[in-house]
Structures are given as C-alpha cells and as structure tokens.
Amino acid sequence: MRSTRLMLSAKGEGSVLMRSQFEAFSRQLPLLYLILIINSVAVAITHIGVAPDLLSVYVPAVLCVACVVRLAVWARRRKLIVNLSDRQIAQRLRTTIWLIVVLGCLFTAWGLSLYRYGGAYAKAHVAFYMSITVIGCIFCLMHMRTAALLLTAVVLIPFALFFSATGNPVFVAIAINMVLVSMAMVKVLLTYYRDFSNLVRSQNALEQKQRELEALNDENHKLANADSLTGLPNRRHFLRQLAEQFENGRLPDRSFAVGVIDLDGFKQVNDLHGHRAGDSLLEEVGRRLVAFMSEQLQIARLGGDEFGLLFLQIDTPRQLLDIGSAICDALRLPYELPRATARISASLGIAMFPDAGRNAEQLFERADYALYYGKENRRGHTTIFSEQHESSIREFGSVEQALRQADLERELTLHYQPIVDARTGEATSHEALARWSSPVLGDVSPALFIRVAERSDLIHELTAVLLGKALAFMNEGGRRIHVSFNLSARDIASPEAVQKIREMVQASGVDAGRLTFEVTETAMTQDFEKGRAALSELKRLGAKISLDDFGTGYSSLHCIHQLPLNHVKVDRSFVCDIARDAAAQGIVRSIVELCRNLELTCVIEGVETEEQIAVLQRLGCKFMQGYYFGRPAPMGACGALAVSAPGGR
Structure with a gap:
C-alpha cells in the first residue's frame, strides 16, 4: 500500500x-x-x-x-x-x-x-x-x-x-x-x-x-519558419507555401495571387526614433496584418519592412483591390511608439496566376515589380501587375542587355545645364546630366537607363565613366568651371564606390572645391547613417554636397541638420504654378529662410518664365536653374556661361 x-x-x-x-x-x-x-x-x-x-x-x-x-x-x-x-x-x-x-x-x-x-x-x-x-x-x-x-x-x-x-x-x-x-x-x-x-x-x-526531441523539432521548425519579431511566418515558409501551389509539376486549377507589401516611410522612423521604435512599429504592423489572415489569405514577413501575401482563392481583380485597399488603410493608421507617434503608408504589389506568371518564381518577381512600379507612381496603394508592366519589363530587359554590351566610354556623354545667379544672369555652375546614344536602341531616356543601371548593379560603372568625363570637362574648361555631379543611392551606399570616386577626383588634379555632388532625398532614406558617412567622406575631400529635389521625399529638419550640406535644390514641382499658388510661395519662402539660417545655398529648379523669376526673387531666391536660363547642352556650348561659384560652405 x-x-x-x-x-x-x-x-x-x-x-x-x-x-x-x-x-x-x-x-x-x-x-x-x-x-x-x-x-x-x-x-x-x-x-x-x-x-x-x-x-x-x-x-x-x-x-x-x-x-x-x-x-x-x-x-x-x-x-x-x-x-x-x-x-x-x-x-x-x-x-x-x-x-x-x-x-x-x-x-x-x-x-x-x-x-x-x-x-x-x-x-x-x-x-x-x-x-x-x-x-x-x-x-x-x-x-x-x-x-x-x-x-x-x-x-x-x-x-x-x-x-x-x-x-x-x-x-x-x-x-x-x-x-x-x-x-x-x-x-x-x-x-x-x-x-x-x-x-x-x-x-x-x-x-x-522522444517527446523532447519532437518538441525540439517543433521548436526548430517554428524558429525556421516563423519571424521572431512579428510571429508571422517567415520568407522560407512563404516561398514554400507558394511552391506548393505547383507541386508535382502540375499547374493549379484555380486562380490565386501573390502580393508583396513594402512600408513607405519606415526607414525614416527607424533613423529618427531608433531601432527599438522601428521594432515596435513592425510588431504592430504584424498584429494588424494578422487580422486579415484566413484560410484564403496567408501573410508572412519576408524581411526588413517587406511582407508577403498569398491569396489562395481569388474570383476577380476587384476582390484583390478591395482587400489590398483595406490592408493599406489599416497600415496607414497612426502608430503609438514608446516615445512618439508615427505615421507611415504601405505599397502593395500583386501578381495573379495565370495572367502574370505560370510558376512560383515568375509570380513573385512580378509581384515585386508591381510593388516597385507602385512605389514610383502610386505610393501607398495597391498595384496589380498588368500588360503595361509586362511591356515595361520587356523594355527594361532590352535596355539592360544593351547597357551590358555597350561601349560606355564611347556611347555615354554629358550635357550641362547652367545654375544661374538671377541677380546678374551669370552661370555659377553647371549640372552634369547623363545621355546615352545606343547603336541598338538609339537615344535612351536618362530616366530609363539610370533606373535600369541601378536595378542591375551597373550604376557604379556608369558613375565612374560619367565622372571621368565631368572631370575632363572641368580640366579643359579652366579653373572657372564648376560642376554639379549626381550620385545615386547605390553609389553612396557602397564604401567601395565612394572610395573609387575619391581616387578619381584626386587623380584628376581638379580642385575638389569646384565639384558638387548631388544626392536626392530618397537616396538618403535608403540608409541614412551610411549615406551621411559617405557624404562626410566626400566633404573631407573638399567637394561640396547638394541635396536635390528637396520637398519630395521624407527629409526632416533634424536629418538636414545632420547632413554635411552646402546647397539645397528645391524641386521643380513647387515652381510650375508659383505665380498663382500662395501655398507654394509660402513653402518656398520657408525653405529659403531655412537655408539662410543653416547657411546653405538655396537653388530653385524648373524655372521657365520671367514671371516665375520675379516671384522667386521677391521670396528671396538668388540661384536658379531651368529652361529659361538654358537647356542641357553638350560640352562645347557651355564654356561661355561659366563664371564664378556661388557662395556657401
């Protein structure tokens, strides 16, 4: 007993x-x-x-x-x-x-x-x-x-x-x-x-x-297939789910779709408030997305601020747009962080089977392309891959192939557009603008081939060729020639590319003080800390730094104050109707005052009429650029315009 x-x-x-x-x-x-x-x-x-x-x-x-x-x-x-x-x-x-x-x-x-x-x-x-x-x-x-x-x-x-x-x-x-x-x-x-x-x-x-082993296996499986921050399935699990739709080599007998979400403005929250705040925001994004999950909709975190969606049963594209709109609206609501309230948006790209692709890799790539297209054209909304995107992909592909086979030294040229002191009408500097004349495709728009180069990792080679031509122009034009040269987000994100730029400038014999490197706001948002370090490195070289297209991105006064800037270029969107738009006048006046307080040179882009010049001068603007003062022209047509450089650090 x-x-x-x-x-x-x-x-x-x-x-x-x-x-x-x-x-x-x-x-x-x-x-x-x-x-x-x-x-x-x-x-x-x-x-x-x-x-x-x-x-x-x-x-x-x-x-x-x-x-x-x-x-x-x-x-x-x-x-x-x-x-x-x-x-x-x-x-x-x-x-x-x-x-x-x-x-x-x-x-x-x-x-x-x-x-x-x-x-x-x-x-x-x-x-x-x-x-x-x-x-x-x-x-x-x-x-x-x-x-x-x-x-x-x-x-x-x-x-x-x-x-x-x-x-x-x-x-x-x-x-x-x-x-x-x-x-x-x-x-x-x-x-x-x-x-x-x-x-x-x-x-x-x-x-x-055996139970411990099974529990360990379950835990390992969970760790291998779940995101530790949000608790959502991870990229591996998502891609396996997508591949399962095509098991045994057979095509599914129903329509389904793949979606990719990217958070617009997350990088700025992370940079401004710190990684802990960024993690809190991602956790809340995960919780909001869980509310949409069902047997017909699987959601996973793919990495960083990117999430994947798998719509297992879809009747019409309208249904996708409705769900996508509801998700984007939910992610647009304010986020209460530990020490601040943040607002972001989300862009969603979707590819449907079988219209957008007939295998897992193709569907995912085209959902990603729809996202990329949406972020450029309809940020904060849902974009479904269409025939228009298919045409763009083919165009991208042909441009990329031609670019890879191009003799860049021979086919690439630079045109220069003056930056003018409106008080004297004299050019103080010239912005170097890339042009490509392909023997296969003819003249290709810079907006297209630069974007292709950035997406296909050819941008560093293009930058090196174009910078070499700009430095040669500066040597030939004499000490009075000042040039603004554009750098891409990929350039400033690469320490190797920045080092190559330094070496080229030093080897050219050109006074670095005559050279201004321009970067856009959106380029800085990719990785603020790495971008700031790159610009500081170029500033120590003696070059000047200009923030291009100001007002169109997500920069804050805090970020601008931390960057080693000399110039700020106001985007042309504020100028086109400035003679009648009181709000645009107020914004430009504020930017001019901001630049004056920070001891930065303010340059207004997109000036085309005398009326615009008169309004801008009343607002305190001195330096301007646009078709009124001259269109981009080859090297020989620019020498006569160059005089002295504008003031600024």
Whole structure:
C-alpha cells in the first residue's frame, strides 16, 4: 500500500509505472479469477455429500459469484483506462489489493474448513488445491508486488501452520515444501518486478526523450519558419507555401495571387526614433496584418519592412483591390511608439496566376515589380501587375542587355545645364546630366537607363565613366568651371564606390572645391547613417554636397541638420504654378529662410518664365536653374556661361 501511495505522489515516473501495472494486471486478472473459480469448483465437487452443503455448495458458490462480478467490473473498467486519471487508477489498485487480501482470507478459511471432511484423498485434494491455487495467483500478480506478497502471506502462513500441526508426515512435508517453493517464487517475483519496473522506467525515459526531441523539432521548425519579431511566418515558409501551389509539376486549377507589401516611410522612423521604435512599429504592423489572415489569405514577413501575401482563392481583380485597399488603410493608421507617434503608408504589389506568371518564381518577381512600379507612381496603394508592366519589363530587359554590351566610354556623354545667379544672369555652375546614344536602341531616356543601371548593379560603372568625363570637362574648361555631379543611392551606399570616386577626383588634379555632388532625398532614406558617412567622406575631400529635389521625399529638419550640406535644390514641382499658388510661395519662402539660417545655398529648379523669376526673387531666391536660363547642352556650348561659384560652405 505504501508503494502505491508513493507512486501516486511521484509525478511522472511513478505514475507511469502505476499505469503500466494497472494495464498489465487488467490483462492477467481474468486468468486469476478463472484459476480461483476452476480450482474452487473442483474441490467443492469432491466434497459434495461429504461436507455440509454450506461448505460444499453455498460458500463456494458465493465466492465464485463474487469472482465473476469482479471480473465483469474489471472488463468494463479496462475499456475506460485511457480516460482514467492517475488518482483514479491508484484508487482502483488500492481497492483491488484489499479485495485480494479479503478473498485470500476467505478462500483460505474455506479450504482449511473442508480439511476435516472426507478421507485421505479429500484431505490431500485440499492441500493440493490451496498450494496450486496460491502459486497460480502469485504468477497472475507478478506485476503487483504488494498484492502478491500480501496474498502469499495470507495463504502461506495459515497453510504452513495448519498442516504442520496435523502431525501427518506427508502434510508436514507438503507444508515445508510449500514454504520453500513460495520463498523461491517470492524471489522470482521480486526479480521480475524489478525488471518490469526498470523496463517501464526505460520505456518512459525513451518516450520522454522522444517527446523532447519532437518538441525540439517543433521548436526548430517554428524558429525556421516563423519571424521572431512579428510571429508571422517567415520568407522560407512563404516561398514554400507558394511552391506548393505547383507541386508535382502540375499547374493549379484555380486562380490565386501573390502580393508583396513594402512600408513607405519606415526607414525614416527607424533613423529618427531608433531601432527599438522601428521594432515596435513592425510588431504592430504584424498584429494588424494578422487580422486579415484566413484560410484564403496567408501573410508572412519576408524581411526588413517587406511582407508577403498569398491569396489562395481569388474570383476577380476587384476582390484583390478591395482587400489590398483595406490592408493599406489599416497600415496607414497612426502608430503609438514608446516615445512618439508615427505615421507611415504601405505599397502593395500583386501578381495573379495565370495572367502574370505560370510558376512560383515568375509570380513573385512580378509581384515585386508591381510593388516597385507602385512605389514610383502610386505610393501607398495597391498595384496589380498588368500588360503595361509586362511591356515595361520587356523594355527594361532590352535596355539592360544593351547597357551590358555597350561601349560606355564611347556611347555615354554629358550635357550641362547652367545654375544661374538671377541677380546678374551669370552661370555659377553647371549640372552634369547623363545621355546615352545606343547603336541598338538609339537615344535612351536618362530616366530609363539610370533606373535600369541601378536595378542591375551597373550604376557604379556608369558613375565612374560619367565622372571621368565631368572631370575632363572641368580640366579643359579652366579653373572657372564648376560642376554639379549626381550620385545615386547605390553609389553612396557602397564604401567601395565612394572610395573609387575619391581616387578619381584626386587623380584628376581638379580642385575638389569646384565639384558638387548631388544626392536626392530618397537616396538618403535608403540608409541614412551610411549615406551621411559617405557624404562626410566626400566633404573631407573638399567637394561640396547638394541635396536635390528637396520637398519630395521624407527629409526632416533634424536629418538636414545632420547632413554635411552646402546647397539645397528645391524641386521643380513647387515652381510650375508659383505665380498663382500662395501655398507654394509660402513653402518656398520657408525653405529659403531655412537655408539662410543653416547657411546653405538655396537653388530653385524648373524655372521657365520671367514671371516665375520675379516671384522667386521677391521670396528671396538668388540661384536658379531651368529652361529659361538654358537647356542641357553638350560640352562645347557651355564654356561661355561659366563664371564664378556661388557662395556657401
């Protein structure tokens, strides 16, 4: 009984052993009761007419009925073992042990009470009955050590004492023999029980290790397929889900779509408020996206501020636009960060099967292209890949191939547009603008081939060729020539490219103070810290730094104050209707005042009429650039315009 209590109190291993005992005993129990019934019936029959009916009929009948009842109870309980708790099993084992002791006492008392009836053979039958029955029962109770030992004591002690007291040498020998055999059986019982316990513990330990291994595998699978920050599935899981749509090389029989989300303005939040705030924002983005997830829409974080969508069942493009609009609206709501409130937007590009592609890689690439197109043309909205985009891809492809095979030194040229002091009408500098005349494609728009070069990693080679031509122009034009040269986001993000630019300027012999490097606001938003470091490196070279297209990106006063700037160029979008647009006048006046306070030169782009010049001068603008003062022209047409450089650090 004490061992049963210990098993109950020992969570884990003890309870497992107890349950194993219960299961094993439930299989042996029918045999135990069958032995009792058969042996008891046999003895009762040999004593009918010899012993009183009470002992030969009624008592054994009652005992056998009790065995049958217990057998029926166990048969029913065995089916319920899976649903039994450890405490319920322990209670049933305790009850069984007590019943075995009680039944052992009753059967022993009944057997010994029959001894005085009948002749020598009947007496021998009683001795045989008791010895063979107890041996059989002990074997049936091998899995329950406590019950077996109690039954052995309950039967063996009275048996040995009773038959030893008869004085009959045969029965005394039987008693002694029974004691010795029982001791051997007890030894076998203890050994068997020990091995059984060890086996159960070993099996339990193995199962525990297996569960730990499965849990570890599940955790590894989760870590390998889930994003640790947002809890969403990660890129690997997303791409596998997408590939599963094309399993066994068969095309799906339904329409579905792939979407890619990119957060507009996340980089600025990260730079301005720190990575912790950026992580908080991404966590909230994840929570908002989870609200849209369903069996038909799977969402994953692809990396950084990019998320993937898999629309598994789509009926019409309108349905995609509605879902995309709802997602973009949800992500546009304010974000409460630890120390600030931020607002961003999200652009979503979508590619539908089979219209946009017929394999996983093509669909993902075209969803990414739709996103790229959307960020340039419809930032903050949903763009579905269309035939127009397909044409653009083909155009991009042909331009890229021609660019890779081009003789850049021969085919690339620079045109120059003057930057003028409006008070004197004299050019103070020239902006170098790239031109490409391809023998295959003809004249290609700079807006197109520069974008292609940036996306295909050819931009560094183009920059090197064009800078070389600009430096040569400066050497040929004399010390009065000042040039503004544009750098791409890829240039300032590459330490190797910045080092190459430094080496070219130093090797040219050109005074770096005559050279201004222009970068756009959007170029700085790619990686502010790396961009600032690159501009500082060029500033130490002696060159000037100009922030181009100011007012169209996400720059803040804080960011501008941290950049090593000399000039700020106001985007042409503020100038086109400035004569009648009071709001534009107010913005330009504020920018001019900002530049004056920060000791920066302010240049107005896109000036085309005298009316615009008059308004801009009233607002305090001095330096201007635009078609009014001259269109971009080849090198030879620009020399006469160059005079002195504008003021500024």
